[in-house]
Amino acid sequence: MVTRTKAGLLAGGRGFGLSTSALAVGIFLFTLTAVSIALIPIGVGVFTTPPVLEAVRVYANRRRSLAREWLGMEIAVPYRPLPRERAGVLGAVERCGALLKDPATWRDLEWLLADMTAGAVVAMLAPALLLYSVWGVVLAAGVWKPIDEAGGGLWFTFVHITSQSTANLAAVLGFGYAALGLFVNPALIRANFAIARSLLSPTREQALALRVERLTETRHDAVDSSAAELRRIERDLHDGAQARLVAVGMSLGTVEALIEKDPAQAKALLAKARESSAEALTELRDLVRGIHPPVLAERGLGDAVRALALRLPVPVEVDVELPAGRADAPVESAAYFAVSEVLTNAVKHAGADRIWVDLSYGSGALRISVTDDGRGGARVGGGSGLSGLERRLGTFDGVLAVSSPVGGPTMVTMEIPCALS
């Protein structure tokens, strides 16, 4: 009862906010846009339209985030990426054209219209029901009398108030409105957001276009990073194991020539050859670990991360809660190297003394979180290692979230959708 009342009152307040913003900000933005677009033929509009439309987007995005905050309703953002900002007339023309060509722009405007009419009415009903009920009670408290004496004709819904008893009836009716308001207000707010969702979320076509764009981008990243990886492997082999094996062969050749003339020197060379071959092996081992860690192949992700943790110079607590079955090899490998990179960051850059790793699987996604007690201040972007990591996870539709206030602790959470088999 209490929660319902609270929800009803809260919805009333929200309805008031929504309807006033639709009637003030919404109408203002819509008018501004209309004027600005109308001014395009004389040139001024080219410069005014982009900032105005961007303001519309900010306003629409605000509504999208309110949907998430208030109702847990996800409204995806359908905007196409804009061309890079360029100064001058050309830049403005390019930007204006891109904005006007994006169907999402026109749907935003449709939404502004719908929101300032149907949306505003629906939202306004919520506070109106509550306020009207208060009016009924106020009338019954005696306010009806001066009004009636001043000229009469006072109506409360269908009750013509001419006496205390009819005023009391208005109060009773008012309570009825209040009860109704508390009951239906949350639904009214939901209705307002349903209107928003129908126009603000991408159409199927837009969603597909966005998906294609994202796939093109991540494929590009994947190709780039795998090419870079191959180059690194080639270089490591060339400068490392290959060179050492050449040295071994050379030493053995010299030994062959020396073995009878100078056995002592031959022996020394043999020892050197053995040393070189051991070094070549060590280098190959490190290289293999960088390509596909043996424990991952032998045991799967959980144990591979445990083994990785044991290798680090600081204590790492690993908590694995994975159901039986393994993810596809590329996903496992991506997850492993992601964890490895985050752990390395924690040790190297954050100066952590303790690290915690959690691995779990739920609702079709692998979830990994790495927390450290280091100095924090890590962030994605600006060419940091974390952006590279984000791009590589992107290939698998994986996402990365970083919480790292200055002074720590840092928590990096990754989610990679995948199936276990």
Next chain:
Amino acid sequence: MRVVLAEDLFLLRDGLVRLLEAYDFEIVAAVESGPELARALAESDPEVAIVDVRLPPTHTDEGLQCALAARRARPGLPVLVLSQHVEQLYARELLADGNGGVGYLLKDRVFDAEQFVDAVRRVAGGGTAMDPQVISQLLSRKVRDSPVAGLTPRELEVMELMAQGRSNAAIAQQLVVTERAIAKHTSNIFAKLGLPVSDDDNRRVLAVLAYLERG
């Protein structure tokens, strides 16, 4: 000494057979897959088994699992596990039963035939042979306020060799000092780390490893 050998790569298997035969070991079975290894371990009653971690048919940790299963069936069955890479994770699993007779070495260690054969004999005798890489990884962890920090460089050196499973005599030989000097170092180490003093080589290893792993 009767040896069962499991290694899937022909060249390595052949090389190991030659090497071991040169040192008068008797190879009762040289197999190349997990199921064959399990059968050989059950039927030929070896004195020591030398096993590659990764074996067909799954090419995962088949060999290790076989070795662990065999040790469950026959506690203390000496097993020397070889691998292209060493992992503390696997070392822990091998040592977990506390029975001794366990070895875990990189395949490269075969390069030094003398030392390798020594490790096989040690394992067969119920001792331990841990790869230096496992030990150095353990020692490289920085544990705060660890008494390990209070060890002298010489004592650290001794502890590293001790953790690999070497006896005092072997350590003395390697560091070119008297056995009595090593005995003094080891008792200092035990005292500084608060470990029970022990003469049994295997127990010493387990104590040191357990101590290191606590970090």
